[in-house]
Amino acid sequence: MRKDKISNAVIRRLPRYCRNLEALRRDGVERISSSALGRNMGLTASQIRQDLSCFGEFGQQGYGYNVESLYQEIREILGMHRQRGAILVGVGNLGRALMRNFDFASSGFDLQAAFDIQPEVIGREIHGVTVRDAAGMEEYLEAHDVAVAVLTVPQQHAQRVTDRLVACGIRGIWNFTNFDVEVPEEHADVVVESIHFSDSLQVLSYLIRDNA
Amino acid sequence: MRKDKISNAVIRRLPRYCRNLEALRRDGVERISSSALGRNMGLTASQIRQDLSCFGEFGQQGYGYNVESLYQEIREILGMHRQRGAILVGVGNLGRALMRNFDFASSGFDLQAAFDIQPEVIGREIHGVTVRDAAGMEEYLEAHDVAVAVLTVPQQHAQRVTDRLVACGIRGIWNFTNFDVEVPEEHADVVVESIHFSDSLQVLSYLIRDNA
DNA sequence: TAGATTGTTAATCGATTAACAATC
DNA sequence: TAGATTGTTAATCGATTAACAATC
Numbered sequence: 258m259r260k261d262k263i264s265n266a267v268i269r270r271l272p273r274y275c276r277n278l279e280a281l282r283r284d285g286v287e288r289i290s291s292s293a294l295g296r297n298m299g300l301t302a303s304q305i306r307q308d309l310s311c312f313g314e315f316g317q318q319g320y321g322y323n324v325e326s327l328y329q330e331i332r333e334i335l336g337m338h339r340q341r342g343a344i345l346v347g348v349g350n351l352g353r354a355l356m357r358n359f360d361f362a363s364s365g366f367d368l369q370a371a372f373d374i375q376p377e378v379i380g381r382e383i384h385g386v387t388v389r390d391a392a393g394m395e396e397y398l399e400a401h402d403v404a405v406a407v408l409t410v411p412q413q414h415a416q417r418v419t420d421r422l423v424a425c426g427i428r429g430i431w432n433f434t435n436f437d438v439e440v441p442e443e444h445a446d447v448v449v450e451s452i453h454f455s456d457s458l459q460v461l462s463y464l465i466r467d468n469a
Numbered sequence: 470m471r472k473d474k475i476s477n478a479v480i481r482r483l484p485r486y487c488r489n490l491e492a493l494r495r496d497g498v499e500r501i502s503s504s505a506l507g508r509n510m511g512l513t514a515s516q517i518r519q520d521l522s523c524f525g526e527f528g529q530q531g532y533g534y535n536v537e538s539l540y541q542e543i544r545e546i547l548g549m550h551r552q553r554g555a556i557l558v559g560v561g562n563l564g565r566a567l568m569r570n571f572d573f574a575s576s577g578f579d580l581q582a583a584f585d586i587q588p589e590v591i592g593r594e595i596h597g598v599t600v601r602d603a604a605g606m607e608e609y610l611e612a613h614d615v616a617v618a619v620l621t622v623p624q625q626h627a628q629r630v631t632d633r634l635v636a637c638g639i640r641g642i643w644n645f646t647n648f649d650v651e652v653p654e655e656h657a658d659v660v661v662e663s664i665h666f667s668d669s670l671q672v673l674s675y676l677i678r679d680n681a
Numbered sequence: 682t683a684g685a686t687t688g689t690t691a692a693t694c695g696a697t698t699a700a701c702a703a704t705c
Numbered sequence: 706t707a708g709a710t711t712g713t714t715a716a717t718c719g720a721t722t723a724a725c726a727a728t729c
Contacts, residue, residue: 258689266720268675272668276647290686302686303722310688318687319729336674350566355666357562364670404677405670428677431670435488450673452664454567456484458576458617458643461662462548463480465616465640470713478696502710514710515698522712530711531705 260311267308271335273298274308278328290321337365342403346418347410348373348381348388351433355407356383366405370397391418398425405429412436423447472523479520483547485510486520490540502533549577554615558630559622560585560593560600563645567619568595578617582609603630610637617641624648635659 277298281289291309292302309315309327312334316322332338343366345352352371361368372391373379381388389397397403406422408415408430415434422430423444432438432451440447489510493501503521504514521527521539524546528534544550555578557564564583573580584603585591593600601609609615618634620627620642627646634642635656644650644663652659 264720268672269668271675272665272671273649275671276649276668292686301722303724304720306686306688307721314688316687317729318727319685321686334675335671336678337671341674341677350569354562354566359666361670364667365674366670405673429673431673437485437488448673448676450669450676452666452669453484454571454664455576456481456488457662457664458573458578459484459487459547459549460480461617461641461643461660462553462577463483463546464660464662465553466548476696504710513698515700516696518710518712519697526712528711529705530703531709533710 258310259313263311267311270300270308271331275328275331275335275337278324278331281324282328286324288321288323291316294322335365337363339365340367341365341405342401343368343405343407344394344397344403345371345386345407345409346373346391346394346422347408347414348375348378348383349409349411352407352409353383355409356386368407369401369403372397394421395425398422398427403427405431408432408434408438410434419449470522471525475523479523482512482520483543486517487540487543487547487549490536490543493536494540498536500533500535501539503528506534547577549575551577552579553577553617554613555580555617555619556606556609556615557583557598557619557621558585558603558606558634559620559626560587560590560595561621561623564619564621565595567621568598580619581613581615584609606633607637610634610639615639617643620644620646620650622646631661 277294290302291305295302295305298305306316312330315327315330340362343361345356345368348356348371356368356371368386371383371386371388372394373388374391378388379390404427406427406429408418410418412434415432415436415438419430419438419440423440427447429448429450430438432449433454435453435455437451438449440449489506502514503517507514507517510517518528524542527539527542552574555573557568557580560568560583568580568583580598583595583598583600584606585600586603590600591602616639618639618641620630622630624646627644627648627650631642631650631652635652639659641660641662642650644661645666647665647667649663650661652661
């Protein structure tokens with residue numbers, strides 16, 4: 258039964274479904290049952306059927322799910338069928354690494370521009386994207402259709418840059434700074450998705466503790 | 470009441486407690502109540518008291534929690550008071566960015582060495598860490614006390630490198646490849662903590678969809 | 682048709698929130 | 706002391722798992 262409000266737990270499993278289906282597809286697998294997919298992913302068949310039923314009825318009794326079409330359905334649910342505009346702010350080591358390595362297109366985004374305040378990097382082109390002066394960020398956002406900003410600035414600038422981005426009507430912020438940036442109440446619809454490297458490493462540290 | 474098995478949800482909040490307490494500490498705040506901390510972090514006071522009670526009794530009725538000592542307690546729970554050995558495998562753009570930017574020490578790790586197979590990078594020193602030939606990885610792990618490996622190799626090598634690391638007795642793998650590496654059953658105690666960039670961006674993509 | 686497997690309803694499990702006696 | 710706030714127990718809420726009729 259199609260659900261209105263999808264729980265966070267379900268949403269965060271969607272990209273994993275996508276990755277697993279992509280692998281099956283690459284291997285030429287045509288159809289898969291919830292129990293086989295569950296075995297692959299370490300989930301119960303029940304959970305998979307529950308998850309998918311939030312979005313529609315994609316399977317067929319006695320057959321299972323068609324790998325290709327389920328894959329496309331989930332891509333569409335995630336919005337990966339379209340290309341939304343993205344910019345990157347803060348062209349340091351991490352920003353550069355993302356620009357060079359990360360495949361924005363395959364997650365449904367088109368990295369259009371990058372911004373920094375360092376004269377040494379302004380004007381450079383990295384992986385086909387020009388680095389612009391951050392002073393002109395507002396002007397750029399005014400003129401272009403940008404949905405998401407990748408935030409790779411030093412921590413101390415994170416909130417200020419966020420405020421500027423939000424004021425320009427950005428829809429989402431992909432936050433790599435080790436700081437929980439906040440969006441003002443009047444723009445509560447702006448989504449912040451954070452990758453906190455050190456949180457993750459600290460969890461790993463906890464999990465390998467000796468408590469034998 | 471001290472608990473034996475801590476739930477994943479609680480564990481993943483610990484680094485956030487840490488960051489928030491660090492900020493309070495920096496601001497010279499001496500004590501804080503669960504309700505004030507909850508307000509800061511967007512959690513209920515109940516949840517904070519429940520979370521902390523898994524590990525001991527850190528507060529005092531009528532007073533709250535001492536910021537400094539709670540901070541130190543949580544750091545210790547996470548294992549950040551010690552420095553464990555770490556290596557990094559795969560010195561590409563992302564690997565280099567982590568070596569240059571990421572503060573391993575403040576999360577309780579000492580990055581001792583890096584490995585790659587590219588002759589161009591072998592022998593180079595990056596941020597004080599020497600890049601070695603990956604062929605010698607086993608020998609190195611034999612001779613040094615390394616708890617964690619940072620996995621920043623290209624996706625297609627992820628599983629093979631993981632197998633080698635696990636065979637050498639690594640305790641944890643910090644996985645940055647977009648692949649869910651698996652540890653063999655006989656080493657099920659090896660912990661894999663993954664940062665999947667594209668999963669995160671895809672979740673953001675979903676969350677900014679228009680469904681008005 | 683018979684076997685397989687779905688989507689959904691019900692049952693269970695776990696996590697969050699509320700309430701409150703204990704006590705600083 | 707009186708007010709504040711803890712740690713813990715109980716209640717609620719939500720997510721996962723189990724069961725099963727429907728049906729390909």
